Amino acid sequence: MLGQLVGPDIVEMIQNRQFADLRKALTTLPLDSVAEIFTDMAPQDAAVLFRLMPRDVAADIFEYMPVEAQEALMRSLGREQVAAVLNEMDPDDRTALLEELPGPVTQRLLMLLSPEERRIATELLGYPEESVGRIMTPDYVAVREGWTVGEVLDHIRRVGRDKETLNYIYVVDTQGRLIDEIRLREIILSPTATPLAQLMDRQYTALNVTDDQEEAVELFGRMDRTALPVVDSVGHLVGIVTVDDVLDVAQEEATEDMQKMAAVETLEAPYLRTGFFTLFRKRAIWLSVLFVGEMLTATAMGFFEEEISQAVVLTLFIPLIISSGGNSGGQATSLIIRSLAIHEINTKDWWRVLVREIGSGLALGLVLGLIAMIRIVLWPGTEDRYGPHYVMIGWTVALSLVGVVMYGTLIGSMLPLLLRKLGLDPAVSSTPFVATLVDVFGIVIYFSIASLLLRGTLL
């Protein structure tokens, strides 16, 4: 990628702190590469260099830096530079930054903003976390129904300079309610005398400011669009969401789900930027919970201690059986959680899912049971290994596998749907959580079948 284009000369300039030459060299590089350089530099060096950059360029570079680097840089910048940078930033990028920072810092920074910018920032910050309001930008172009294409273009020339996107022009009524959206291309492609009304079809798709960001992801995914308008409860146009911000949201959502599914509390920062203790805590919590739950396996086995002492050979297959249940459960739970996340299925489909998973569980259990029979009954030297009753042992293991795998797929598929139905996050029905449930019950299934089939012979 571009970052690799940064030659040794620049590295050298950074080392020798040749800021003037560095500044010249950087102007020839794309912004994101420059941002990478700033991110990798020592904050105080970065601060010096930052002061040398033209203000608006500096702001652009700043926007490309990760929040951690932004914070470090701000600490080493003077009050004035920080104020300048913040005021130059795009509102939504600024909101993203202010959100990540500790409350007091955010407050201090808000004070540095110009009254106008502060109004925008606080407004954006007023909407609930994870809501569309947090990722929207007020930088859109709104026009009136009565105008001509020429008037619209003049308006764009006047106000368009700082707008985040000009792909769509929004038509609002006198109360500021959204009544239509028109692609800029339509306007450019029409003669200037054309009345705007001629291009209007009064059809638009809008997000609500309180919608969950996930809904934005889903809507953008369904409609190939680069930006969508955001309206409040009464239909006033309050901002727009651009697809590049939605892409970031989609990636974050997926990362959070993966972490939850692996029983890790979601990390706020990238893996390597997360402090050791934080990382430990976010893993220890769940791991301990699962451990305490898994203790039930010891309790369950306690009930069968007699059988075990009589037929130690049975214990050999315990890991095999419970792990198979866990694996099949994990498959089901991951499939369902992801399908829920990308709106491929919803709780209404629980019945169809149930039917499929009962079928899948049975089929998968039979496959594993068959493999087990081959290994335990047909394999050479099995009698010395498992004793005279190896055939019944084979049946015990095979039948247990069918039961455990079916149980695993059922729990794994139904639990996420149940959690979603209860308004909880399905992703927390993580694979290991399902596995624990299956382990305990798996042991009960196994030994129950054993005492049934081996009663009188081995037991």
Added chain:
Amino acid sequence: MLGQLVGPDIVEMIQNRQFADLRKALTTLPLDSVAEIFTDMAPQDAAVLFRLMPRDVAADIFEYMPVEAQEALMRSLGREQVAAVLNEMDPDDRTALLEELPGPVTQRLLMLLSPEERRIATELLGYPEESVGRIMTPDYVAVREGWTVGEVLDHIRRVGRDKETLNYIYVVDTQGRLIDEIRLREIILSPTATPLAQLMDRQYTALNVTDDQEEAVELFGRMDRTALPVVDSVGHLVGIVTVDDVLDVAQEEATEDMQKMAAVETLEAPYLRTGFFTLFRKRAIWLSVLFVGEMLTATAMGFFEEEISQAVVLTLFIPLIISSGGNSGGQATSLIIRSLAIHEINTKDWWRVLVREIGSGLALGLVLGLIAMIRIVLWPGTEDRYGPHYVMIGWTVALSLVGVVMYGTLIGSMLPLLLRKLGLDPAVSSTPFVATLVDVFGIVIYFSIASLLLRGTLL
């Protein structure tokens, strides 16, 4: 979302097959809602209604439908309609469709395209799967350096009509090599007499046509852009990629990774649209592989059968110990695989990861060991439960937990990095795969420590 706006009246019209009224009603709805309706209708009904829609509208609706529904509809449409629809589709949407269809069908459909459209389709299909070439569209606006803003705008008015996006105008030299990209806004905001050269900075970021689509996702995520140009090996501008297609790619990549991490072969279609047998096959393969691997646990335990028969109490803790190793391994592997996928870390960081995970593994192991000690040694009535040597048993379990958890975090974190280093997909080092590795070794650790600590007492 919008789909819910479809009133009962429309449902009724569909039931009564009042196609004429339906057609009128549909023209008032946004395209994606109409597409949903078509998707839910019986294909033959949809076909009739489809014929009633204006050709270009029909094509737009078609683009919004899922591939499965598109295929079903095509089968019930006449040759001419299919040809018409295909020719009206956006090249990248058409490529997406042709890719999903079985080879022969694709060939048949290609024949229906106009020579020009066929050239585009085959060209797009010529690039490797998962490459940027597959999601790019040739619908961009290219201009020459020597032009004025006015000439550029005239050019856009002439050719812009069918272009997918006009956000960026691309400047190419006489050989068609990309030399600059300019935001349409810059052009609109400049007086028409301005020479284009004045707006040029000869700075652009381009994707290579053979780049992996993942790189596109990563670059778009970093650059906050709505479209990026695509060049071939010698720098010729061959197309553009728009961020809405990249969003789809990002979602697919995440879904595939989640499925792989749960030991499910990637599904080509949504869960409920995947045939029962396909779903079974994609799960059975891995499940069986893992099962055969897990059989080693039985073998491993076989070596310790003597110890087991002497101290049956030891078996009670086997599920507890191996599952803890699996869970901690799963946490590590999920964290690392996702960090690799979104380029937060790369193989160069293996050493930093190793150090962290050794630390985490030790800390997490100690926590679980402590809990185990409390449960086994300090809990009331422990002596009747675990016999006179319960203290040593406690130590055995606790120490085994430390060892197993550390081993789990190590395998879980290093395996993905190793696979990536070998050019393989880290996601296949799925959580259950790691768990299996840990289970087998966990049993060895446990019984080794047991025979060390309990030699002479219990054993």
